[in-house]
Amino acid sequence: MSTPRTTADGAHPLDSPVGSALTGPHAHFAERRGRILRYPADVAPWFAMPDAPEARDWDDAAALAGPGGAVTITAFREPPPDDWEVVFHAEGVQLVDAGVATEPFPEAVRLGPADVPDMLALVERTRPGPFLPRTVELGTYLGVRRDGVLVAMAGERMRPSGWSEISAVCTDEPVRGQGLGTGLVRAVAHEIRQRGETPFLHAAAANTNAVRLYEAMGFALRRRTFFLSALVPDPLPTRLSAPGGDRDARAAAVR
Known part of the structure; x- marks a missing residue:
């Protein structure tokens, strides 16, 4: 496709x-x-x-x-x-896949409605942006649990025809720097590509560290936007x- x-x-x-x-x-x-x-x-x-x-x-x-x-x-x-x-x-900023090295992430587990309380708790701790009780219905969500606690996740939000937005990328403070966010983004992008769609994402322009990380992963600036x-x-x-x-x-x- x-x-x-x-x-x-x-x-x-x-x-x-x-x-x-x-x-x-x-x-x-x-x-x-x-x-x-x-x-x-x-x-x-x-x-x-x-x-x-x-x-x-x-x-x-x-x-x-x-x-x-x-x-x-x-x-x-x-x-x-x-x-x-x-x-x-x-x-x-709106960034699009320009050569992301996508691959499954072995530690990732698929998240669903039963995981929503844990997902909402992680969002409350990390503040990645809007995530609501039924957001999980929008697409695939993957997460990492440590000792039963959800400590990182990423998933899909808006799906224009042929595209899928990666969103809700968040990692608990104690486990940052271990590559969990990068691994989950690549894994979600892999699932999107498997459907024949193209990953994209949004980020705050002021969050220059996140933008640099996404660009290093193979995302490229498509346009500046506004929230x-x-x-x-x-x-x-x-x-x-x-x-x-x-x-x-x-x-x-x-x-």
Whole structure:
């Protein structure tokens, strides 16, 4: 299987990875209202916005998130409306496989729903980024246990057609420097390649040590990107509660 380099409209699938995933391999997760797509709130925080959102698009995103909820976006630079509160924004980088030496990792074990409490505990200790109770459903997760304790893991998150994002790469402080993270990333990348897909990942641009490590492994910078999380106004924008404001009865989740 070859990796598609453009979508039907000529865009690259990684230019809008959330939208590409939720209209592709992850369509069964998609919740939709108007032109807005999102993952279920207990799976991943990501929303897909149009490149040039109108006021009604922000209203639809607000309705999907709910009062006081957060809309989290990547590969998107438009500021939210003035009555939204930006709680996080950061520059990021998107890196793609340019010759990673992939291979299985003998110490790795496959993780599943029964491991979620341990995965959440590891994430709480190491803070690799968003990981929620159902994130494990997005793809393959591999981990390393020592004396029964989960001390390292890595897995898959967004899956645009032909691509799979490596995410939740984390290692407990006492076992860092032993190559566990590198081994797990290579093992997850190996599984992705076995499906005929191409690995990619995101990192904070400020995390230069991690970026250098990924580049040394064979990942290459594809583009600089941006992460944004903004809180929906509470109460919701008045347009949503006006007569006819719920203009889109299609707001129900599409599973």
